[in-house]
Amino acid sequence: MSFEKLLVIGVIAAFLIGPTRLPAYAARLGQLVRSLRGLADDVQRQVREETGESVDLDWRRYxxxxxxxxxxxxxxxxxxxEPEPATRARERIGPDAP
Structure with missing residues (x-):
């Protein structure tokens, strides 16, 4: 998201929620973001533990x-x-093989 979009969302939220409740909602949003980051870190840690420490996953692959x-x-x-298995066997034995 660009800065302009975030600014527009913030202004709309300020009008809808009101200036008295906005700090509480902002604090909740911050807690939510922190908990989601913690969950993502836990998932990555668990995957590393199950696959081994030496394995570094390329998440873009998935x-x-x-x-x-x-x-x-x-x-x-x-x-x-790819050639059929029988074709590969004939190539090794020769073309006149039964």
């Missing part, structure tokens, strides 16, 4: 936005298909 069905199908259609 981003669901990277799974574009059109791209996956395009790559599958353009890739060279």
């Amino acid at each position: 981003d669901p936005r990277q799974y574009d069905p059109r791209r996956i199908i395009r790559e599958a259609l353009l890739s060279e298909p």
Whole structure:
């Protein structure tokens, strides 16, 4: 979010909530953000513990936005298909094998 959008949201919140209740709501929002960060840190710590300390996960690999069905199908259609297991065996033995 840009600064301008946050400013507009803040001004609207100030009018809707009122200046007397706004500090309490801001404090609650701060607590919520801190607790969400704590939860995210706990999840990362737990994943590191379960996968091992030496493993550093690349979280971008698990981003669901990277799974574009059109791209996956395009790559599958353009890739060279792997030969069948029987074809590979014939290639090792020779073309005249039964």
